[in-house]
Amino acid sequence: NGCRKASLFGKCQYLLTVCSHIYFPTCSPKYPSCLFFQYNTQLGPPYHILVDTNFINFSIKAKLDIVQSMMDCLYAKCIPCITDCVMAEIEKLGMKYRVALRIAKDPRFERLPCTHKGTYADDCLVQRVTQHKCYILATVDRDLKRRVRKIPGVPIMYISNHRFNIERMPDDYGAPRF
Numbered sequence: 740n741g742c743r744k745a746s747l748f749g750k751c752q753y754l755l756t757v758c759s760h761i762y763f764p765t766c767s768p769k770y771p772s773c774l775f776f777q778y779n780t781q782l783g784p785p786y787h788i789l790v791d792t793n794f795i796n797f798s799i800k801a802k803l804d805i806v807q808s809m810m811d812c813l814y815a816k817c818i819p820c821i822t823d824c825v826m827a828e829i830e831k832l833g834m835k836y837r838v839a840l841r842i843a844k845d846p847r848f849e850r851l852p853c854t855h856k857g858t859y860a861d862d863c864l865v866q867r868v869t870q871h872k873c874y875i876l877a878t879v880d881r882d883l884k885r886r887v888r889k890i891p892g893v894p895i896m897y898i899s900n901h902r903f904n905i906e907r908m909p910d911d912y913g914a915p916r917f
């Protein structure tokens with residue numbers, strides 16, 4: 740099934756990383772040293788999970804409490820994070836999305852200020868997970884998932900079967916697989 744494939748893919752990626760360090764120690768600038776180990780040592784817990792606008796909207800539609808569902812998925816403390824760009828995106832959506840806005844402003848959510856140019860939320864999130872390997876990205880957006888899968892060491896949280904699920908999570912974290 741998909742999960743097994745994702746886990747096998749993660750293992751291959753790990754082996755590639757290790758091999759490239761052993762055989763080409765100077766040729767792998769794309770792989771930060773924290774990824775040398777079988778798991779990304781900066782991930783957590785507590786897990787810092789970057790959420791995008793659609794993830795919040797889909798959670799509302801599925802009647803899932805974001806913080807609780809994240810913990811049900813990872814069996815650990817989770818801190819949802821909202822960047823300025825995502826917050827601006829939700830604010831722009833107006834009255835129809837006031838529930839999403841209220842959730843985004845929940846004190847359990849951590850606000851991440853943006854200093855970069857532009858306000859396009861997808862670019863903002865991709866940039867952050869590329870630069871800092873301490874995040875999980877929560878999204879239901881196909882294009883964004885595709886972009887993030889190309890970045891080593893970034894697990895993706897998504898919604899399926901009325902629960903949150905995770906892909907590309909290293910086995911060492913003991914995250915449940917459905």
Ligand SMILES: [Zn+2]
Binds near residue numbers: 822855863864
């Ligand atoms: Zn931003």
